[in-house]
Amino acid sequence: MRGRRTITLSGRRVARAAAVLAAACLLTGLAVAPASVDQPGVDLQAWIHGTSVSSFEPVILSPDENVPITVQVTNHTGTPLPITSVRLFGRVVGLTLFSYPVTVDLQVPPGSAESQSFAVDLSDLDRRAIGLIPATLQLLGPQPGTIVERSFPVEVQGSLASTYGVFGGVALLATLLLTVLLLVGLATGRLEDNRWGRAMEFLVPGIGLGLSLTIALSAVDAVEPSPGHALTLVTLTGIAAAFLGYVSPGRLAPDWDGAGLFQPSSGPAAPAASPPAGATAAATAGTTLATAPARDRSAAVTAASQDVYSRAAVVDWAVVEPHPGGPDWASLASDAGGSDWAGEQPLPEAAGTAEPTS
Secondary structure (H helix, E strand, C coil), X not given: CHHHHHHHHHHHHHHHHHHHHHHHHXXXXXXXXXXXXXXXXXXXXXXXXXXXXCCCCCEEECCCCEEEEEEEEEECCCCCXXXXXXXXXXXXXXXXXXXXXXXXXXXXXXXXXXXXXXXXXXXXXXXCCCEEEEEEEEEECXXXXXXXXXXXXXXXXXXXXXXXXXXXXXXXXXXXXXXXXXXXXXXXXXCCCCHHHHHHXXXXXHHHHHXXXXXXXXXXXXXXXXXXXXXXXXHHHHHHHHHHHHHCCCCCCEEECCCCXXXXXXXXXXXXXXXXXXXXXXXXXXXXXXXXXXXXXXXHHHHHHHCCCCCHHHCCCCCCCCCCCCCCHHHHHHHCCCCCCCCCCCCCCCCCCCCCXX
């Protein structure tokens, strides 16, 4: 039994560590937003569907159409600025939902501004995202790295069966499953004894709840899941859940019910009837003998007689009937030492004592 308990604790510790690690990775992905790497002296203005990306209004993106994009680049440096590609992508909680690169050929002389228009095919956008999504428009050159970029919200008219919708559904189902398991453990008194351990167990579904709310609110065009908004919501729900786990009751203390069984404490137990003299010793020896092979029956009888009083507290008071082919239980109780389990009174001398048969 001790070995089994050690394995259970180790499993819970491993599961808790994995959950905390996953939560830390999620929070890190939310907190660490990609920093702007604009080259100094370069300015970008862009329009999608005629809407400036610098405005606070979300840009509407619909699938099955070519979206017109116009970029205007101003070069304030003293060297020519070549632009070879433009990339439009959307990312939520570190997950890139869509990315559309377009090859262009734009040369911007020093101290001047150049513009170019092109179209982006969004035919598969409905399978990638839905709702408000933080998007970024990047300008790339022949050398690795981003020349200039602009971030703005887009309203994707996609489907709930998209990658983003499925991801939100999986996060919600996992959160509900963990919550149900915690509620069952709370109702049955099987939560972690340590308060901080319970807080860690509640932290994971709390973070899952914040993530699910973030995706749900963005899917209905209510809140843009920017890193700041998502991190705030996930942090608040995680802290609230951890606090609930910290103050929740742990494992219930066992109570001896008088019948040899441990049960959760539910009030004073009725006094148990005293067992008949010699019945406990006989029952214990009978149990040991019944489970022993036939060739080792004599050894089993001897071992049971030596251990009869040490195990008398964990057996029922029922009198065991004689095992077919076995010894007389009264003889076994008489050979056990002649003392009762509680009063240390001599056991009544059994009649018809017989030696055990193999």
